Amino acid sequence: MLILGRVWTFDPERPRASAVAVRGDRVVAVGEAADLRVRYPAEPRVQADWITPGLHESHAHPLAWGLALAHLDLRGERDPHAVARRVAAAAAKAPAGAWILGGGYVFDAYPEADLLDAAAPQHPVFLESRDLHGAWVNRRALAAAGIGPQTPDPEGGRFLRDADGRPTGYLLERAVGRLREALPRPTRDDLMRGLEDLARRGFVAVHAMGEIPEASRWIRELARSGRLPLRVAWTERREQAPSWSPEKIGESLHVFGVKYFADGALTSRTAWMLAPYPDGGHGMPLDDPRQADEEVAEALARGFAPVWHAIGSRALRELLDLVERLEARGLPVRERMRVEHVQHVVDADLPRLAGLALSVQPQHARDDRAAIERLGPGRAREAYRWGAFAALPGVSLLLGSDAPVAPPDPAEALSLAQDHPLPGIRGVSLDQALEAFTHAPAAFLGWHREAAPWGVIRPGARAAMTLWDRSQPVARLWRNAVEPL
Numbered sequence: 001m002l003i004l005g006r007v008w009t010f011d012p013e014r015p016r017a018s019a020v021a022v023r024g025d026r027v028v029a030v031g032e033a034a035d036l037r038v039r040y041p042a043e044p045r046v047q048a049d050w051i052t053p054g055l056h057e058s059h060a061h062p063l064a065w066g067l068a069l070a071h072l073d074l075r076g077e078r079d080p081h082a083v084a085r086r087v088a089a090a091a092a093k094a095p096a097g098a099w100i101l102g103g104g105y106v107f108d109a110y111p112e113a114d115l116l117d118a119a120a121p122q123h124p125v126f127l128e129s130r131d132l133h134g135a136w137v138n139r140r141a142l143a144a145a146g147i148g149p150q151t152p153d154p155e156g157g158r159f160l161r162d163a164d165g166r167p168t169g170y171l172l173e174r175a176v177g178r179l180r181e182a183l184p185r186p187t188r189d190d191l192m193r194g195l196e197d198l199a200r201r202g203f204v205a206v207h208a209m210g211e212i213p214e215a216s217r218w219i220r221e222l223a224r225s226g227r228l229p230l231r232v233a234w235t236e237r238r239e240q241a242p243s244w245s246p247e248k249i250g251e252s253l254h255v256f257g258v259k260y261f262a263d264g265a266l267t268s269r270t271a272w273m274l275a276p277y278p279d280g281g282h283g284m285p286l287d288d289p290r291q292a293d294e295e296v297a298e299a300l301a302r303g304f305a306p307v308w309h310a311i312g313s314r315a316l317r318e319l320l321d322l323v324e325r326l327e328a329r330g331l332p333v334r335e336r337m338r339v340e341h342v343q344h345v346v347d348a349d350l351p352r353l354a355g356l357a358l359s360v361q362p363q364h365a366r367d368d369r370a371a372i373e374r375l376g377p378g379r380a381r382e383a384y385r386w387g388a389f390a391a392l393p394g395v396s397l398l399l400g401s402d403a404p405v406a407p408p409d410p411a412e413a414l415s416l417a418q419d420h421p422l423p424g425i426r427g428v429s430l431d432q433a434l435e436a437f438t439h440a441p442a443a444f445l446g447w448h449r450e451a452a453p454w455g456v457i458r459p460g461a462r463a464a465m466t467l468w469d470r471s472q473p474v475a476r477l478w479r480n481a482v483e484p485l
C-alpha cells in the first residue's frame with residue numbers, strides 16, 4: 001500500500017517525506033510522492049493529511065479506564081430523577097442481578113428513598129458523588145452488602161435512615177466503604193475494554209502505570225494469547241518488583257519499569273512542596289527519595305526503568321538529589337529514569353532536569369488551573385513548564401493523559417501541549433509535541449533499535465502508524481491494515 005501525505009519520519013537521514021510504501025507490516029520505502037507513485041504503480045493508495053509513527057499513550061491506567069468506561073458517567077447531573085432515568089436505561093440493557101455502577105453527580109439535597117429501587121428493581125445500584133464523599137444505592141445493593149436496620153453507623157460514617165430506622169440508600173463518608181466491599185472485583189475483561197478503547201483512539205502503544213496486582217497476571221495472559229489490540233509497556237508496583245524482572249512477550253508486552261510515588265497530588269494538597277500551600281502544610285513524601293538509593297540501585301541492576309511520580313517542587317528536588325547521588329556511584333540513572341507529571345519546578349532545579357525522560361499530561365494543566373492559581377502568582381510560573389523542559393539538553397518529553405484522570409484524547413492533548421492552558425507559560429512546537437507522542441516514548445523503551453524498529457518511519461521499520469486529518473487521528477495502520485477510527 002502507498003500512503004500519501006505529510007510524513008514526520010523521525011529518521012535523522014530523512015526527517016520529512018510525502019509518501020510511505022508498506023508491504024505486510026513493514027515499511028519498504030519512504031520518499032516523495034511523485035517518485036513512489038512511479039515505483040509502486042499498482043499499490044492501493046491511502047491519502048492522509050499527516051502521517052506519523054504510531055501514537056503512544058505514555059501514561060495511563062488501562063484497567064481503571066476500562067472500569068470508567070463501563071460505569072455511568074454522571075458528571076453534570078444535579079437532579080436525582082434524571083439520574084434515576086439513566087439508571088433505568090442502563091438496567092434495561094444489563095442482565096438481572098448485574099451491578100449498575102456510576103458516579104460524578106452533585107445533588108443539592110439527598111435524594112428520596114425508593115427512587116433507585118423503582119428505576120432498577122432487579123439490579124444492585126451503586127452511584128458515587130463527584131467529591132467521592134457520599135454514595136447513593138438501592139435496596140438490592142444494601143442487601144448485597146448485608147446492611148439493614150440493625151446495622152450500626154460506622155465510626156466516621158452514616159447511613160441515612162427513614163422514621164423506622166431503615167437505611168434509605170444514601171451513605172456518607174466511611175459508610176460508603178461498607179458497601180464498596182460488596183462490589184464486584186475488576187476483571188480481565190475490564191482491562192481489555194480499556195485497551196480496546198485506546199486502540200480505537202489511534203494509539204499503537206500504551207505505557208501502563210500501575211494497576212492492581214491481578215492485572216499483572218491478566219496482561220501476561222492476554223499478551224500470550226495474542227489478543228492485545230495495541231502494544232503494552234507495563235510498570236510493576238514497587239511492592240511487587242522483587243518478584244519480577246523486565247520481560248518481553250513478542251511485540252505484545254514489555255514489562256519495563258517499577259513505579260514509585262515521591263508524593264501525592266496538587267488538588268488534595270498532598271503534592272510535596274518547597275513553599276507552603278495557602279492554608280499551610282507542604283504536602284508529604286510517599287516513597288521518600290531520601291531513602292530510596294538502594295532500592296533504585298537494585299531496580300537499575302535488574303534492568304528496570306525507575307518510574308517516579310513527582311508533582312511538587314520539593315518532591316522533584318529530592319528526586320534530583322537522588323539522581324545525582326546515584327550518578328556519583330556511576331549508575332545509569334539519568335538515562336533510565338523517567339519522571340511522571342513534573343508539575344512544579346523552581347528555577348534553581350530546572351537545569352538539573354537535563355537528560356531525563358519527563359512524562360507530562362497537558363490536560364492536567366487545564367484541569368488544575370484553579371488550584372494552581374490559588375498557590376499565588378509567583379508559584380503559577382513554576383507549574384507545567386513543558387516549553388522550558390523541551391529546551392533543556394537531552395530531555396525526552398513524553399505525552400499522555402493519565403486516563404482515567406483525563407480522557408485519553410490525543411487531539412486535545414496535542415493542542416494543549418502547543419497552546420499552553422496556563423497564562424504566561426510556554427508550550428511546545430507541533431514537531432516537539434508529535435515527537436513526544438510517537439518517537440520519544442518508543443525510543444525511551446528502546447523499541448527504535450529492535451529488528452523492526454518502532455517510533456520511526458524508514459525502510460524496515462514496523463508499519464505501526466497513525467494517520468491524521470486536521471490535527472485529529474483518523475486511522476491507524478496496524479498489522480497490515482488501515483483501521484479507521
Ligand SMILES: [Zn+2]
Pocket residue numbers: 059060061209402
Ligand atoms: Zn497516573
